[in-house]
Amino acid sequence: MNPHNDPGPVAVIGLGYVGLTLAVSLAREGTPVIGVEADPTVRAALAQRRSVLFEPGVEDLLATLPADRFTVTDRLPDTPVRAVVICVGTAVDPHTRLPDLRHLEAAVQQIAAHLDEETLVVLRSTVPVGTTRSLILARLRERGIARPLLAVCPERTIQGRALTELAALPQVIGGVDDRSARRAADLFSRLAPDQVIVSDLEAAEMVKLVCNAHTDLIYGFGNEVALMAHSLGVDAHEVIDAANLRYPRPDLSRPGFVGGSCLTKDPYLLMHAAGQAGYHPPMVAAARTVNEQVPLFAVEQVLDGLAATGRDAAQARVLVCGIAYKGSPVTDDTRGSASVEVARALRGRVAELRGHDFVVAPERISRAGFSPVGIDDGLTDADAVLLLVDHPGYREVLGHRVLRERLRLPAVVFDMWGVLAEELAGAEDIDYRRLGVAGWTLGRPVAV
Structure with a gap:
C-alpha cells in the first residue's frame, strides 16, 4: 500500500455539489482522483467533461484535467487507494425529521471491502454527532481492520463560490487518533493549507x-x-x-x-x-x-x-x-x-x-x-x-x-x-x- 506521502489515487464517493468540487480541486492540485458515482447520468456527463450541476468554474476545470487525473466509475477499484473521501448526501425524513443515513450506510458497506490498514477514510458528509464512530469505525473494525485510519473533514463552502472557498476557508480536521489526523492534514495540505485540528471525530462533526x-x-x-x-x-x-x-x-x-x-x-x-x-x-x-x-x-x-x-x-x-x-x-x-x-x-x-x-x-x-x-x-x-x-x-x-x-x-x-x-x-x-x-x-x- 502507498505510504502517506505517496501521490497515489484518492477516491471520492458521491459526485454531487460537495464531492465534485472536492474531486476536481484535488485533481487540479496534482492528486489522481477516482470519482465513484452511482447515477449513470452523472457518470456519462462527467466522462464527457460536463457537469450536471451549476457551480461556477467546475466545467472549465473539468476541461483542463488530463484523462488520467480524474476518472469516473460506479465502484471502488479492487486495489486499495491512498484515501477514500465520503461525500454522499445525508437527509432527514420529511415527516419525522429523523436522520436518513441510507446513502452513507451503503457507501460504508462498499468501501469496507476495498480497504487495507493504510487506507485513510475521510467523512465529509454531514452527520449527527457520534455517527462516524458508531457507524463507520465499527464497520471497518468488523471487516478486520484493527486500527483504521479515519477522520472527519466537514465541508463548509457556499454554493456559487465553492471552488474559491475550498482553498480559502480553514479546513477542520478531527481524527480517531493522531495518526489519522496527520494523514488527513497531509491529504488536504495542498488544497487547504489553513487547517484547524480538533481533538476527535465528534468535535469535527459538531463544528459543521x-x-x-x-x-x-x-x-x-x-x-x-x-x-x-x-x-x-x-x-x-x-x-x-x-x-x-x-x-x-x-x-x-x-x-x-x-x-x-x-x-x-x-x-x-x-x-x-x-x-x-x-x-x-x-x-x-x-x-x-x-x-x-x-x-x-x-x-x-x-x-x-x-x-x-x-x-x-x-x-x-x-x-x-x-x-x-x-x-x-x-x-x-x-x-x-x-x-x-x-x-x-x-x-x-x-x-x-x-x-x-x-x-x-x-x-x-x-x-x-x-x-x-x-x-x-x-x-x-x-x-x-x-x-x-x-x-x-x-x-x-x-x-x-x-x-x-x-x-x-x-x-x-x-x-x-x-x-x-x-x-x-x-x-x-x-x-x-x-x-x-x-x-x-x-x-x-x-x-x-
Whole structure:
C-alpha cells in the first residue's frame, strides 16, 4: 500500500455539489482522483467533461484535467487507494425529521471491502454527532481492520463560490487518533493549507452542525422581527437598518427565506444528536420553526392580495420566480427551496402555477411542481408574482413598466427580499408586498 506521502489515487464517493468540487480541486492540485458515482447520468456527463450541476468554474476545470487525473466509475477499484473521501448526501425524513443515513450506510458497506490498514477514510458528509464512530469505525473494525485510519473533514463552502472557498476557508480536521489526523492534514495540505485540528471525530462533526444551526438562528431572528413588525404595522427593514447603524452589538440580519439542503437539515441532525444524549436545544428548534413559516407567509400574502384585488384564487394565474433555494450566489440547487413549499401550498388552490428560474433546467422546474416558462410568457396575463430569491437578473427584467404591460391588472407581487422595493413601492396598479412590511393595496397601506 502507498505510504502517506505517496501521490497515489484518492477516491471520492458521491459526485454531487460537495464531492465534485472536492474531486476536481484535488485533481487540479496534482492528486489522481477516482470519482465513484452511482447515477449513470452523472457518470456519462462527467466522462464527457460536463457537469450536471451549476457551480461556477467546475466545467472549465473539468476541461483542463488530463484523462488520467480524474476518472469516473460506479465502484471502488479492487486495489486499495491512498484515501477514500465520503461525500454522499445525508437527509432527514420529511415527516419525522429523523436522520436518513441510507446513502452513507451503503457507501460504508462498499468501501469496507476495498480497504487495507493504510487506507485513510475521510467523512465529509454531514452527520449527527457520534455517527462516524458508531457507524463507520465499527464497520471497518468488523471487516478486520484493527486500527483504521479515519477522520472527519466537514465541508463548509457556499454554493456559487465553492471552488474559491475550498482553498480559502480553514479546513477542520478531527481524527480517531493522531495518526489519522496527520494523514488527513497531509491529504488536504495542498488544497487547504489553513487547517484547524480538533481533538476527535465528534468535535469535527459538531463544528459543521453548529455552523449551520447558528446561521439558521441569526437569520431566524431577522425573520421573527419581520413577522412581528408585519403584525404591528412597522417596517422591519427600517427597524433593522436603524438598529444596526453605528451601533456595535445587534448586527441584525435582514429578513428572507433560509433554505438549502444544509440549513433545512443540519439543525435537525444536531437536535437529534443532542436529544439522544438527553438535551433538547430550544433555540435551535425555535429558529427552524420560524424559518419554516416564511414560505407559507408568502403564500398567505398572495392569497390575501388576490382577495383584496377582487380576484378568485381558483381562477388565478400565478408566476413563481426563483425555483432554486437562493439567487445570490447563483445556484441551480432546489433542495430546501421556498419554491417547493410554495408549490405544495398553492397546488389545487390556483388555476395555473408557472415557474421561472435563470439556471434551473425546465425539467427540474416541472418536478418542483410548476409549469416551466420563460419570463415573458410567465408574466403574460398573470394575476400574481412571487419573487422568492434575490437573483440580480430579476431586478433587470421585472421593472414596473414590464409588469404593467404583461400582468393582468390590478395584480399582486410578493417580493421576498425586497428586490423591487424602490421600483414598486406605492405603485397604484400593483399590490406590492414584501416580508417585514405591512404592504400596499393599490397604493394604500394594507390594514393590519
